[in-house]
Amino acid sequence: xxxxxIHRPVGMAVGAVTACAMAPRGADPICRMIEGLGGLLGGYxxxxxxxxxxxxxxxxxxxxxxxxxxxxxxxxxxxTSLSAWQDRFRRDAAVFQTLAEAQEDGLKRFGYVLLxxxxxxxxxxxxGLAAGYASHLLLDAGTPRSLPLLVKGF
Numbered sequence: 001x002x003x004x005x006i007h008r009p010v011g012m013a014v015g016a017v018t019a020c021a022m023a024p025r026g027a028d029p030i031c032r033m034i035e036g037l038g039g040l041l042g043g044y045x046x047x048x049x050x051x052x053x054x055x056x057x058x059x060x061x062x063x064x065x066x067x068x069x070x071x072x073x074x075x076x077x078x079x080t081s082l083s084a085w086q087d088r089f090r091r092d093a094a095v096f097q098t099l100a101e102a103q104e105d106g107l108k109r110f111g112y113v114l115l116x117x118x119x120x121x122x123x124x125x126x127x128g129l130a131a132g133y134a135s136h137l138l139l140d141a142g143t144p145r146s147l148p149l150l151v152k153g154f
Contacts, residue, residue: 002139003056007047014135015043015128022086022127031093034117035124042128047136049129062140068149071137078130086123093119 002010019039023032053065064070093116100112141147 002136002143004048004051007051007136007139008044010139011043011047011128011132011135012040013043014131015046015125016040018043018131019124019127022083023124024090031120034120035127038121038124038126039128039131040124041121042125042130043132043135044128045125046129046132046134049133050136050140062145062148066137066140066147068147071134071147074130074133082126082130085126089119089123089126093117093123 016036016039019042020032020036023035027035050065054063096112096116096119100109100116103109103112137147
């Protein structure tokens with residue numbers, strides 16, 4: 001049965017790959033790398049979330065957070081909203097980068113560059129979070145107990 005020692009590394013890998021794959025085509029390699037690192041962190045967090053919501057107190061602990069319906073709802077939100085959320089953070093990153101380039105003060109320039117990197121990392125983390133959560137559910141679906149439709153016994 002998969003546990004945190006399996007869920008987290010798989011979530012991190014899937015999160016990083018997903019974030020890099022969802023980065024805009026033709027994106028600067030540094031920007032793609034920053035989004036990939038954000039995806040790595042998002043995947044780590046996302047892979048742990050189902051067990052935070054439904055703590056693993058026994059082998060039959062799976063509730064709503066481990067359900068097929070949650071996977072479907074999460075997939076729907078990812079398909080309909082994720083790109084728009086990411087695009088918003090990418091636009092913010094571009095604004096911060098423009099502000100950085102206009103600064104003569106080195107400390108302010110560094111601050112804006114840092115904000116730009118943070119916005120890109122968040123864009124990647126959003127993709128990684130969704131991918132990490134999905135990887136946790138897919139790993140659990142392959143166990144003998146599988147996933148409930150909504151809650152245990154249903």
